[in-house]
């Protein structure tokens with residue numbers, strides 16, 4: 163590959179890099195750009211996304227950021243006759259805790275001053291709760307329904323653990339196709355003159371401009387070419403720090419491996435119109451005494467017999483006519499070095515199935531007989547300790563970062579890409595820009611506030 167000279171090079175054609183290129187080209191007219199990736203576009207973390215979105219977070223900054231992103235997705239859905247398959251059946255957050263007070267307070271804290279208008283309490287069956295349905299997303303309601311009445315829960319969501327006493331139904335939430343969203347943006351980038359190259363970045367030389375040293379494909383060979391650019395965007399997902407390190411920058415991010423499974427729900431346990439449902443309560447898994455003794459006897463597996471955190475989730479996959487369900491549980495809190503082919507934990511399918519059966523007891527039908535073939539996949543939540551993204555200047559003149567999108571990169575891609583593009587173009591920035599950049603680590607008040615928060619919004 164000969165030397166390419168370009169205005170902007172973006173390392174990483176995951177959803178973050180693609181969205182950044184899209185807003186640079188489409189919003190700011192910066193079309194002399196090259197997106198480079200060692201693999202297929204959207205082939206690494208983006209390919210593993212559960213593709214869910216929600217507008218609720220425990221802090222107003224993240225509410226504003228993701229709210230903006232969802233608005234952008236909704237606009238794209240309108241412009242493309244919903245090519246991105248946006249739905250809005252909501253998120254259901256379930257708990258057996260007797261009082262809803264703490265939960266409602268968390269909601270209010272996240273939504274800030276207009277929270278009161280968004281929350282509707284249903285503590286009796288008055289017929290004013292609008293059940294989720296497969297109507298076009300534009301016709302689904304917004305706000306949040308707090309359902310604190312067991313009869314109402316049982317009527318609308320049969321099959322949930324009868325001990326569930328409260329459901330929070332977040333309404334501006336649902337799922338979409340991340341691949342279709344990225345493809346729409348890629349087509350537009352190419353139409354506007356942007357280029358995509360399948361090469362691996364090996365090193366960066368910086369003499370005022372950047373010279374990127376490249377090798378073919380996944381980067382096993384020697385140097386195969388160079389790109390010279392004035393502006394560099396690091397959108398390398400789990401390899402954010404490897405790329406930052408080429409400029410002698412260390413980013414405060416780490417990678418946590420997370421997994422999901424999907425299988426055909428042959429017994430029809432999960433109703434197709436059910437929203438993405440999260441069990442907020444911690445739990446001990448449902449082993450029989452023989453299994454428990456066996457697991458407890460080994461250092462490697464004894465953790466499976468202790469209390470595990472809340473957050474197990476389940477949703478129907480493939481729309482109203484589909485038959486598959488997807489289960490996930492982001493319980494891993496131990497960071498690891500990223501690999502292009504993330505490992506799979508052999509215990510996970512059984513663990514997540516049993517965890518989900520606490521919320522939906524009908525899933526016990528699949529203990530020891532998970533329908534085959536089933537899909538088991540994994541990827542990294544690339545995270546800061548506060549679980550906020552990093553978007554903005556990287557610390558070396560002319561370089562920027564867009565990443566640390568943890569478990570929210572699909573839903574936040576539009577806002578993250580637009581924000582990074584605004585930084586690059588030196589355009590006016592939204593209110594949340596400084597707090598989502600590296601500058602927040604110098605803001606002691608904000609850091610103390612984030613450290614004191616009960617939830618980081620990991621679901």
Ligand SMILES: Cc1cc2nc3c(=O)[nH]c(=O)nc-3n(C[C@H](O)[C@H](O)[C@H](O)COP(=O)(O)OP(=O)(O)OC[C@H]3O[C@@H](n4cnc5c(N)ncnc54)[C@H](O)[C@@H]3O)c2cc1C
Pocket residue numbers: 173174175176177178179198199200201202203204205206207208209210211212213214215361362363364397398399400401405420421422539540541542543564565566567568569570571572573574
């Ligand atoms: C199991 C799981 C479930 C998830 N579920 C959801 C969900 O329901 N909703 C949601 O919003 N988000 C979800 N996410 C999060 C979301 O998938 C990620 O935040 C998002 O995909 C990150 O995108 P990215 O572009 O930053 O990273 P990536 O998609 O990993 O892209 C980075 C790209 O950089 C390339 N690259 C890296 N280094 C180099 C180099 N040196 N040279 C060339 N190329 C390089 C890689 O090949 C890769 O393609 C989930 C994540 C996981 C793991």
